[in-house]
Amino acid sequence: xxxxxxxxxxxxxxxxxxxxxxxxxxxxxxxxxxxxxxxxxxxxxxxxxxxxxxxxxxxxxxxxxxxxxxxxxxxxxxxxxxxxxxxxxxx
Amino acid sequence: xxxxxxxxxxxxxxxxxxxxxxxxxxxxxxxxxxxxxxxxxxxxxxxxxxxxxxxxxxxxxxxxxxxxxxxxxxxxxxxxxxxxxxxxxxxxxxxxxxxxxxxxxxxxxxxxxxxxxxxxxxxxxxxxxxxxxxxxxxxxxxxxxxxxxxxxxxxxxxxxxxxxxxxxxxxxxxxxxxxxxxxxxxxxxxxxxxxxxxxxxxxxxxxxxxxxxxxxxxxxxxxxxxxxxxxxxxxxxxxxxxxxxxxxxxxxxxxxxxxxxxxxxxxxxxxxxxxxxxxxxxxxxxxxxxxxxxxxxxxxxxxxxxxxxxxxxxxxxxxxxxxxxxxxxxxxxxxxxxxxxxxxxxxxxxxxxxxxxxxxxxxxxxxxxxxxxxxxx
Numbered sequence: 001x002x003x004x005x006x007x008x009x010x011x012x013x014x015x016x017x018x019x020x021x022x023x024x025x026x027x028x029x030x031x032x033x034x035x036x037x038x039x040x041x042x043x044x045x046x047x048x049x050x051x052x053x054x055x056x057x058x059x060x061x062x063x064x065x066x067x068x069x070x071x072x073x074x075x076x077x078x079x080x081x082x083x084x085x086x087x088x089x090x091x
Numbered sequence: 092x093x094x095x096x097x098x099x100x101x102x103x104x105x106x107x108x109x110x111x112x113x114x115x116x117x118x119x120x121x122x123x124x125x126x127x128x129x130x131x132x133x134x135x136x137x138x139x140x141x142x143x144x145x146x147x148x149x150x151x152x153x154x155x156x157x158x159x160x161x162x163x164x165x166x167x168x169x170x171x172x173x174x175x176x177x178x179x180x181x182x183x184x185x186x187x188x189x190x191x192x193x194x195x196x197x198x199x200x201x202x203x204x205x206x207x208x209x210x211x212x213x214x215x216x217x218x219x220x221x222x223x224x225x226x227x228x229x230x231x232x233x234x235x236x237x238x239x240x241x242x243x244x245x246x247x248x249x250x251x252x253x254x255x256x257x258x259x260x261x262x263x264x265x266x267x268x269x270x271x272x273x274x275x276x277x278x279x280x281x282x283x284x285x286x287x288x289x290x291x292x293x294x295x296x297x298x299x300x301x302x303x304x305x306x307x308x309x310x311x312x313x314x315x316x317x318x319x320x321x322x323x324x325x326x327x328x329x330x331x332x333x334x335x336x337x338x339x340x341x342x343x344x345x346x347x348x349x350x351x352x353x354x355x356x357x358x359x360x361x362x363x364x365x366x367x368x369x370x371x372x373x374x375x376x377x378x379x380x381x382x383x384x385x386x387x388x389x390x391x392x393x394x395x396x397x398x399x400x401x402x403x404x405x406x407x408x409x410x411x412x413x414x415x416x417x418x419x420x421x422x423x424x425x426x427x428x429x430x431x432x433x434x435x436x437x438x439x440x441x442x443x444x445x446x447x448x449x450x451x452x453x454x455x456x457x458x459x460x461x462x463x464x465x466x467x468x
Contacts, residue, residue, distance in 0.1 A: 001307020013264065015198050015236020019145060019173060026145075028173035030198040030236045030265060033097070033145050087264040087310045 001084055003077045004053040008091035010080055011049030016088050029088050039064075043076055047089060053080075092380065093331075096369055098146040099139045099172070100336040102347065103132065103163065107153040108181045110216030111204070112280045113242060113271040115347060120152075121339040129159040131361065133166040135337055138365040140170030147172040152339070155182030161194045168195030175200065177240075180226040181219055188229055198236040200267070201227060205247050206257035214246065227261040238265040243294070244284040245435070251297050259309065268298060268313040274348045278407060285435040291319055318428050322393060323400025323416035330378035330402060335369060343368045345375055348403035352412050378402055385413055387421050 004010060012018075012027065019033065020026035025041055027034040036044060042063070046056045057076060061069040083089035105120035127135070136147060147167040154160055155178055167174050175198045176191070183191075191199075201223055205211035211220035230237050239258050243251065251268075258266050273281045286294070295315065302311045317324050327334045327346045336344045341360040349355065355374045369375055377383065381394060388399040399405075400416020408417045408427050415422035422428075 013236070014234055015264070017173070017197065019171070021143075028145060028197070030200070030238055031146065031148070031175060033173075085306055085310065 001081075003081045004091045006052060006054040008053045009049050009051065010047040010053060010056070010089055010091040012044075012047065013087050013090045027088060029086075034083075034088065039075075040079065043079060044089075047080075047091075053077075053091065093370055094333060095143050096139075096335050097144055097333045098148060098335075099135070099144050100148045100150060100334060100347070101132070101135070101154075101163070101167070102150055102152070102336055102338045103127075103154050103160070104156050104339050105152040106156040107151060107179070108156070108217060109153065109179050109219060111242075111276070112214060112216070113244060113277040113284055115272060115274040115277055125340045126157075127337075127339065127341045127360070129162055131341065132159075132163050135341075135360050135365060136163070136167040136170040136172060138360075139167075140172055142366055142369070145173060146175060148175045148177055150177040153179055153181060155180075155187075161187075161190050164191055164196050165194040168197075173197050178202070179215075179219060180223045181217070183226055185229045185232075188226075188233065192233050192235050196235060198238065199230060200238040200240050201230070202240045202242060203254075203258065204242060206250065206254040210247060214242075224261070227263070231262055236265070237263040238267060239263040240267045240269055242269050242271060243286075244271045245286045245290065246283065248286050248290040248294055251294050252301075255297070255301050259305070263309065265310045265312065268294075268311060270314070270316040272316070273318075274403065274407070281431070282434070285318065285431065286316070287436050288319070288432075289436075291315070317400075317404075317416075317418040318432055320418065321420045323397050323404075323418040323422075325397045326401035326404075326416075329398045331369070331375040332379070332398075335365075335375075337365075343372070343375075345378075346403065348407075349374065351403055352406055383413060385415065387423075388415050391421070 016027055016029040018025060019028040024035070026036060027044065042060065043056065046059060057073055060076065061072050064072060080089055080091065084091065104123070104126055106123055139147065149160070149164065154176060157163065164174050164176070174196050176196055177200045180201045203211065203223060204214040204220070208220045212218050239261060241254055241258060247254065270286070271277050271284045277284060298311060298313050305311065314324070331345050334346070336347055337360060338344060342357045343360060343365065344350065344357055350357070355377060357374050358368045358372045381389065384394065384399055388394050400419055402412050404418065405414040405416050406412040409424045414424055417424040417427045419425065
């Protein structure tokens with residue numbers, strides 16, 4: 001499976017959902033839980049199946065304007081690809 | 092140090108329509124009359140939610156044997172728990188499945204014994220295979236995570252590729268290729284279940300190849316059986332560390348096998364709160380932290396990773412529940428596991444079911460080979 005493209009619409013995979021507390025949000029999935037750091041949480045909260053990967057990147061590049069936008073793209077692409085392999089995210 | 096528990100194993104009944112020879116239930120099963128009521132389970136889930144637990148795993152026996160399962164799942168979900176149903180699928184039709192999904196079931200895991208109907212029914216001691224297959228198709232029509240649990244062992248590892256192909260067609264998101272462990276009925280049947288080294292090596296290669304091929308479509312989870320590993324498994328993520336099990340009669344156990352351990356008393360949700368049991372009960376405290384560890388565990392670099400392995404296995408194999416798990420290559424009693432492995436590799440022929448067309452014929456041929464799990468009274 002390839003990394004997400006500009007027009008991919010990432011979303012949580014079937015049977016995966018948000019859980020945990022307000023401070024400690026996590027993704028619950030079959031027999032597991034993914035604790036999210038700040039950035040991870042910001043990415044996944046935008047994976048609503050509507051926003052495209054391109055749109056998510058633009059939002060986060062604006063948010064983290066001190067970081068190289070290309071690094072943001074590579075990091076987030078890799079992050080989503082890893083979660084897709086674990087069947088936590090689809091796009 | 093007491094960690095917060097993360098997962099509740101809700102062993103809601105020991106009743107089961109199957110008789111799997113590798114079942115890890117205790118040989119002494121809870122009678123149906125002694126099971127917790129609906130209200131008692133609802134209280135357990137409420138307490139688990141308050142404790143900040145994240146997952147409830149509905150298991151048994153066969154959890155579908157409980158008529159109130161829909162209510163139980165709804166209660167666990169309402170309490171904030173992610174709900175996993177670990178089941179054979181027997182007792183589930185599309186209508187009931189729909190009700191469970193509506194009640195908030197997040198994830199269903201169906202066990203498969205083989206790709207071949209005769210062999211699968213032989214292992215389970217029941218004609219279950221066709222139903223499981225049909226049910227899998229029904230599951231795919233619903234918004235629910237789906238895992239296939241394929242139980243592998245000496246009797247079926249020779250056609251692992253075929254079994255993986257079969258499972259692919261069912262389209263689960265995830266497949267667990269579960270080598271049998273040896274507790275309960277499976278320990279009694281160990282000689283017939285333990286794979287040869289050759290079978291294992293072939294399996295590892297096949298699984299590696301399948302993982303690559305299926306990457307992004309199906310996730311494969313698989314662990315080498317601990318008898319063949321260098322170090323023991325981190326059983327339950329550590330004693331009294333992350334998981335607790337409530338058995339059908341309300342007894343709270345650190346793991347499903349803990350009742351084999353001598354001199355431990357277990358507390359019951361009917362008498363005490365889940366929180367107090369987790370924090371204070373003698374059984375949960377017994378092997379927490381490191382004070383109980385003998386050498387070599389006590390000064391081992393890995394003690395924070397595998398916690399000395401499994402207490403129940405240590406007891407079952409050595410008679411000493413404090414001993415280093417004999418599955419560990421550093422264990423003084425490692426020889427016990429080595430012998431079992433040698434024995435598994437010395438028998439030239441691997442017992443196979445005769446090529447019979449009917450299940451009844453197979454059963455007649457195999458009463459000597461192993462014992463089938465019974466149902467509680």
